[in-house]
Amino acid sequence: MNIEKRVRELVEEKIADKPNLFIVDIKMHSNGKLIVLIDGDNGLGIDDCVQISRHVGFHLEEENVIETAYNLEVSSPGIDYPLSSTRQYAKNIGRNLGIKMADGTKREGKLTAITEDAVIIEEKVKEKGKKAEAVESVIPIDKITETKVLISFK
Template structure:
């Protein structure tokens, strides 16, 4: 059985009674690190990560799925982790995003709306010799290569 697939099932089983939590990814690396990223609509606490880790770890041992030494890490995605799920975009409405488009161009703006197929940002458009304009732009998510939240320390 595929380890990542089984871990995904185990995480979803554990968080079924924690409706504000969701699985972002489960990745088995060649160095033996099994990294599970879980997030929450209102963030995620250490206790939640521990509960998911114990559940996954217990079942992996019980089912003897991994026959080599491994290290299970359950955490929330770091601030530098790109957004991948519609639910992550929704959670970040009001924040400024840096978006790399699939054609290599970059855009930046405040996230106003997040849907399943597109996001709406408010971006500042600067044209030489003119005053900067603020405009709303709808961006199809299938045209986005990578999105990161920009942190402001103002």
């Protein structure tokens, strides 16, 4: 049985009545660490993490899915975790993003909107001898290799 697949089913079962929550990633690491990353359109509460953890842990034990000792960790992705779904992009509208493109270039700007297949950012573009201008750019999601939220401590 595929552990990650079973854990996904258990998490989906537990969050079925909470449409604002969604799975970001589930990974079973060789060191026995089972990581479940959940996010919410309005954030994720500690209570949700505890309930999901208990539900998953109980069923994994009951079904004896994992033969060896493991450590179950349920949390929201950290700020340094790349965005991976349109729902994650949507909850970060208004924030500055650093985007790595498939061609190796990097883009930076404020996320203003998201469509099914593109992100729209406001970039500062500076032409030689002119003042920097804010330009709206539409970036196809399939041309993006990684997107992270940029945190400013100014």
